[in-house]
Structure formats: C-alpha cells, structure tokens
Amino acid sequence: MNANIATEFSHNTFSGQNYESARPKYPKELYQKIEKSYEDFIDDQTQKGIQQPEKPIFIDLGCGPGTATYEIHRAVPFPFLTIGLDPSTKMIEAANEKLSGDDDSLQFGIADESNFNNFFKSKYPESSTLNNANVNFISCAQCCHWFDFPTFLENSYNILKEGNTGGKLFIFGYIRPVIWEYPELDDLFKRLDYDFEYGFGKYWQQPGRDYLNNLLTDDYYIKAWEQSSFDSIKFERFFTTKERTPFIDDNAHSFLLSKSTTVKHFRDYITTWSAFNKCKRERGEEYAVAIVDKYFNDMFAKVSSLNYDSKITLVWSTYFIEATCYGELK
Incomplete structure (x- = not known):
C-alpha cells in the first residue's frame, strides 16, 4: 500500500470510528453475489475431486x-476463519472494538498487499491449521x-494456490457520490473533490485517486x-x-450503493476523506473546515430549499x- 496513505489513516488526527459511522454500508445484494460465486466455485472444485479445506480461511x-469483514463473516453459512488485515493501526483498533469476546473465528491484524502472504507464517509459525494452504x-x-x-x-494468487485448493478473489469499491435528486449540484461537488484551489484536489494521493475515479x-x-x-x-x-x-x-453492472441520509451526514462523510485529513494536518483544521463550509454554502445558494437537515439520497x-485461482488434483 502507498506509504503516504497508510500513514494518513494511521495518523493521530484520523478517526477510524468516524470513518466507520460516516461511510456507506455495502448492500446485502453484494454479499449475496459474493456468497453465490464462492459456493459455485466450491461446488465446481468438489465435482472435479479437488478437496477443499475443512475450515477455510477468508482474508x-x-x-x-x-x-x-464483519458482513462477509456473517454472510457465508458454514464454518470458516475470517481475518481482516490492514496497515493502519487506527483502523485495526476500530475493527477490534467491535469484536465479540466469545467469537474466535474472526480476527484482525496488521499487514498490507506486499507482505500479507507471510502473515500466517510469521504470526503462527508452528500452526498446522493457520497456514496459507487453507x-x-x-x-x-x-x-x-x-x-x-x-x-x-x-x-494473492500464490496464497490461493498453496495447498492446491485454489480460491476466489473479490475486489470492490465506490467513488463520487451524487445527490440523486439534484443533478445540478454534480459540477459543484466535482470542484470540491478535484479543484486545487476551491477543493481538496492537491491533497489526494495520486495516482490512486484517479485510478479510483476511473473505477480501476x-x-x-x-x-x-x-x-x-x-x-x-x-x-x-x-x-x-x-x-x-x-x-x-x-x-x-456492479452493485447499487445508495444511502438515504441528511446533508449534515453527507458533510460528515466528506470529513472522512484522506485528502481532508491531509489538508487539516498541513494547513490546520480551520483551513480544511473552511473549504467544506464554502462548498455547502454554495450548495445552499444554488438550491435554496436545502439545509443541513434536508433529506437526500x-x-x-x-x-x-x-x-479465480483453480485448484489442482493432488
């Protein structure tokens, strides 16, 4: 993971709890899609005689x-171990706060895309269960x-390939919310997102932000x-x-991610941006908040019926x- 982003989400000015509460929640239809695809893969491999782990590990x-992580853990109706990994200690602290003490089938740890394939070998060197083959x-x-x-x-391919069981890789995400009822506000929001003077354009880590804007x-x-x-x-x-x-x-089409909320909650969402946090660190909280204030004041001027209590979608x-990484017969 880009070191600057990992640092941004680990900085003491960043709140994992605020991120959790203000960000949208993925719809149940997405998890159903993932569950069906995974179960179809298991059925296909089983019919080919490729034995699957008795208790697989989900990363x-x-x-x-x-x-x-929690939603995926709840979605699949058979025993498995789920491990959430992230390079940000702030994020992992927020994830661990929700853990139930009597559920040892869900765990969290520190790792990123460059070293997560070594996570089990370093953390559980003597374990016959917690290893990449599962x-x-x-x-x-x-x-x-x-x-x-x-x-x-x-x-990802190497860790799925170990043990010859194969496995599935799922990648998903979102970008650029629009206020569905007001297309006339789209350009104003783009200015907040992209503009180097009016908005937070200069504070995004690139090229990652552009990659996401283009949906990879x-x-x-x-x-x-x-x-x-x-x-x-x-x-x-x-x-x-x-x-x-x-x-x-x-x-x-991928999936519909929508949220019925208030303009105030929309404002809270913007303050979870890594660009907002970087701006706040570099220029001060007052400066970063002023950018957000300017955007919402311009929004209210453009659509006079809107205020912070207004309901929007x-x-x-x-x-x-x-x-898919297909397994092989031993």
Missing part, C-alpha cells in the same frame, strides 16, 4: 474498520487503488490482470451520470471484480 485485505477466499473493499497492484495479484479501468490495471495467473476474470461497473441512468442488475459509482 479481507485493506479491511479498514472491518465494515465489509486460504481460499480473499476480498478487498475500497483499497486496491492504493495498492502496488501487480504485487498484490501475484501474492486504467492501463495499469488492465496490464496487471493480463500478466497475472488468474482465470475467469469478470468486471462489473456502474457509473453515475447527470442523466441519472438507473442501476440495472444485469451482470454487467446519495448514490455512488461502483465496481466489482472477481477472479
């Missing part, structure tokens, strides 16, 4: 405060735009997938547009990618 890499599921939510992506794919369609990702050893790679994306083209669940552009 959620770049887990942040565990938002997706990993057959890896997920990454809202983090791959910060990764050294070719290294991540190589390490850049040549950097295309080449990495082409050079990887993964099979059956599927890409699904949904772009919000000014025309407000509705989401269609047709296996070409936020809709994000999203992507979903899955890939």
Whole structure:
C-alpha cells in the first residue's frame, strides 16, 4: 500500500470510528453475489475431486474498520476463519472494538498487499491449521487503488494456490457520490473533490485517486490482470451520470450503493476523506473546515430549499471484480 496513505489513516488526527459511522454500508445484494460465486466455485472444485479445506480461511485485505469483514463473516453459512488485515493501526483498533469476546473465528491484524502472504507464517509459525494452504477466499473493499497492484495479484494468487485448493478473489469499491435528486449540484461537488484551489484536489494521493475515479479501468490495471495467473476474470461497473441512468442488475453492472441520509451526514462523510485529513494536518483544521463550509454554502445558494437537515439520497459509482485461482488434483 502507498506509504503516504497508510500513514494518513494511521495518523493521530484520523478517526477510524468516524470513518466507520460516516461511510456507506455495502448492500446485502453484494454479499449475496459474493456468497453465490464462492459456493459455485466450491461446488465446481468438489465435482472435479479437488478437496477443499475443512475450515477455510477468508482474508479481507485493506479491511479498514472491518465494515465489509464483519458482513462477509456473517454472510457465508458454514464454518470458516475470517481475518481482516490492514496497515493502519487506527483502523485495526476500530475493527477490534467491535469484536465479540466469545467469537474466535474472526480476527484482525496488521499487514498490507506486499507482505500479507507471510502473515500466517510469521504470526503462527508452528500452526498446522493457520497456514496459507487453507486460504481460499480473499476480498478487498475500497483499497486496491492504493495498492502496488501487480504485487498484490501475484501474492494473492500464490496464497490461493498453496495447498492446491485454489480460491476466489473479490475486489470492490465506490467513488463520487451524487445527490440523486439534484443533478445540478454534480459540477459543484466535482470542484470540491478535484479543484486545487476551491477543493481538496492537491491533497489526494495520486495516482490512486484517479485510478479510483476511473473505477480501476486504467492501463495499469488492465496490464496487471493480463500478466497475472488468474482465470475467469469478470468486471462489473456502474457509473453515475447527470442523466441519472438507473442501476440495472444485469451482470454487467456492479452493485447499487445508495444511502438515504441528511446533508449534515453527507458533510460528515466528506470529513472522512484522506485528502481532508491531509489538508487539516498541513494547513490546520480551520483551513480544511473552511473549504467544506464554502462548498455547502454554495450548495445552499444554488438550491435554496436545502439545509443541513434536508433529506437526500446519495448514490455512488461502483465496481466489482472477481477472479479465480483453480485448484489442482493432488
């Protein structure tokens, strides 16, 4: 993971709890999609005589405060161990705060895409259960735009390949919320996001932010997938547009991520941006807050019926990618 981003999310000015409360929650349909794909993979491998682990290990890499980790852990209806990994101590602290003391099948630890394949060997060197041979599921939510992506794919494939069981890789995320009811506000929000003077453009870590804005369609990702050893790679994306083209669940679009909320909560979401936190550290909290104040004052001037208590619907552009590492008969 880009060291600057890991530092940003680990800095004492960053709150993992605020991130957890203000960020959108992935819809149940996404977890159902993941569950079905994983179970189809298990059925296919079993029919081919490829034995699967009795208690597989699921890895959620770049887990942040565990938002997706907990949901994935609840979604799959059979025994397995889920381990959320993130390079940010602040994020892992927030994830651990929600752990139930009597559930030892969910754990969190520190690692990133460059070293997570060594996590079990270093943490459990003598264990016959907690080892790479049992990993057959890896997920990454809202983090791959910060990764050294070719290294991540190589390490993911190798850890899934160990033990000959194979496994599934799921990558998904979101960007650019629009206020669905007010297309006329889209350009104003883009200025807050991208503009170097009006907004937070200069504080985003690049090229990661641009990669996410393009939903991982850049040549950097295309080449990495082409050079990887993964099979059956599927890409699904949904772009919000000014025309407000509705989401269609047709296996070409990823998933609908929307949230009915207030303008005040939308403001809270913006303050979870790494760019906001970087701006606050470099220029002071008053300066960063003034940028946000300016944006919302301009919003209220443009749509006079809006205020901080107004109800709105936020809709994000999203992507979903899955890939398969097939097992081999021993």
